[in-house]
Amino acid sequence: MGTETLTTRCAIAGGGPAGVMLGYLLARAGVDVVVLEKHADFFRDFRGDTIHPSTLQVMYELGLLDEFLKRPHQEVRELGAQIGDELVKIADFSHLPTRCGFIAFMPQWHFLDFLAEAGKRYPTFHLHMQSEVDELLKDSDHVVGLKAATPKGDLDIRADLVVGCDGRHSAVRALAGLEVEDRGAPMDVLWLRLSRRPEDGSDSLGRIEPGRFFIMIDRGDYWQCAFVIPKGGFNELRRKGLEAFRLALVALKPELKNRVREIASWDDVKLLTVRVDRLKQWYRPGLLCIGDAAHAMSPIGGVGINLAIQDAVATANILAAPLRDGRVTEEDLRKVQKRRLLPTELTQALQVFIQNRVVSNVLTMKTEPKAPLAAKLLDRFPWLRRWPARLIGMGFRPEHVKTKEVAPAAAE
Numbered sequence: 001m002g003t004e005t006l007t008t009r010c011a012i013a014g015g016g017p018a019g020v021m022l023g024y025l026l027a028r029a030g031v032d033v034v035v036l037e038k039h040a041d042f043f044r045d046f047r048g049d050t051i052h053p054s055t056l057q058v059m060y061e062l063g064l065l066d067e068f069l070k071r072p073h074q075e076v077r078e079l080g081a082q083i084g085d086e087l088v089k090i091a092d093f094s095h096l097p098t099r100c101g102f103i104a105f106m107p108q109w110h111f112l113d114f115l116a117e118a119g120k121r122y123p124t125f126h127l128h129m130q131s132e133v134d135e136l137l138k139d140s141d142h143v144v145g146l147k148a149a150t151p152k153g154d155l156d157i158r159a160d161l162v163v164g165c166d167g168r169h170s171a172v173r174a175l176a177g178l179e180v181e182d183r184g185a186p187m188d189v190l191w192l193r194l195s196r197r198p199e200d201g202s203d204s205l206g207r208i209e210p211g212r213f214f215i216m217i218d219r220g221d222y223w224q225c226a227f228v229i230p231k232g233g234f235n236e237l238r239r240k241g242l243e244a245f246r247l248a249l250v251a252l253k254p255e256l257k258n259r260v261r262e263i264a265s266w267d268d269v270k271l272l273t274v275r276v277d278r279l280k281q282w283y284r285p286g287l288l289c290i291g292d293a294a295h296a297m298s299p300i301g302g303v304g305i306n307l308a309i310q311d312a313v314a315t316a317n318i319l320a321a322p323l324r325d326g327r328v329t330e331e332d333l334r335k336v337q338k339r340r341l342l343p344t345e346l347t348q349a350l351q352v353f354i355q356n357r358v359v360s361n362v363l364t365m366k367t368e369p370k371a372p373l374a375a376k377l378l379d380r381f382p383w384l385r386r387w388p389a390r391l392i393g394m395g396f397r398p399e400h401v402k403t404k405e406v407a408p409a410a411a412e
């Protein structure tokens, strides 16, 4: 096995939502780009399957929406919660000023696969699967490329810019020595699947009970369920045994009694450790981090994918022209951070507030919870539900595609 060497304008580490979208946008704008993904495919469970209205708007602006929505998905126009015995409606997406007034729940595999397929239209788009980035190439203080391990041997890529899109446990940000500020998270999440029966109804629902926070998302023939536990509490739960866990689920939703045995072992329950953190500086000469690599998001609101996409759109808007011309400066990279910092800070502040004021309280609560006044008002006045919908569905600074498509024949 030898070492293969490539040269490109932009090398992207990580083929998640941020990396694949950025790769697509840059290639569409005529920039030569290589995306490296360490896994052999995009198919992994529980990566977060929400495509928000502002991401759907981006797909529309790219002319991809109609084709995209042919992939299997569910459209959720309202979100509700059951707090104790009370059922409350909390968000209504149908009035948003976007092309789609709904959240599309679609396996993330389809989203990434769709974009990767669309990218093939451009000869400047190169996606390398099974390529794990493990080193940065440097010329004194300047990052000039990266190294990746592949089944065929090492791959050295020289690039004008390396973008770390490799998620919450980013190797790139660690290799670049970028400083991380931890915002803390009081909880972890267990993900599991239970079959969905015709008599179940289809409302995706959050359920709050003393010491428990449970979410069921309608995924067609199954429910994707999130069971929130105190940080580090998984071992304690396992000690109590699988049967006790099944009974806890039945206590939350008695209708699940006839199917909790589908959880045959702890292998059917995936622990996802929640982190909320942010880089002090998202860049250094020759390198930029975006998406979770720059700011790991809490699952609260299910907005992490949307933020990753918005980062990618802003990055392409700012960097496509300098990348095409081979003149990206540190000032250009600073502009990306400046553009995306405020929406990130505001979103994380809101998530941390909800984690500390709502989730922590629920997890330690001993008595039956009551719907707070804010939830009652949202339930009573439908027009109020447009505000949480706007925050969740569009975020603080929705980005729009400003790059022009360079016809494939005219690209580099």
Ligand SMILES: Cc1cc2nc3c(=O)[nH]c(=O)nc-3n(C[C@H](O)[C@H](O)[C@H](O)COP(=O)(O)OP(=O)(O)OC[C@H]3O[C@@H](n4cnc5c(N)ncnc54)[C@H](O)[C@@H]3O)c2cc1C
Binding pocket: 013, 014, 015, 016, 017, 018, 019, 036, 037, 038, 039, 047, 048, 049, 050, 131, 132, 133, 134, 165, 166, 167, 168, 170, 171, 172, 189, 272, 273, 274, 275, 290, 291, 292, 293, 296, 297, 298, 299, 301, 302, 303, 304, 305, 306, 308
């Ligand atoms: C429990 C939990 C539930 C969540 N649920 C939702 C949800 O429902 N909706 C939502 O919007 N957000 C959700 N999030 C947040 C969401 O998962 C992230 O914010 C989002 O995926 C970030 O996208 P990304 O592209 O930046 O990173 P990622 O999606 O993490 O993608 C990073 C990619 O890089 C690859 N990679 C990693 N290291 C390397 C390497 N060294 N070399 C090459 N490739 C590498 C990984 O395999 C991966 O494909 C959830 C988070 C948690 C913790």
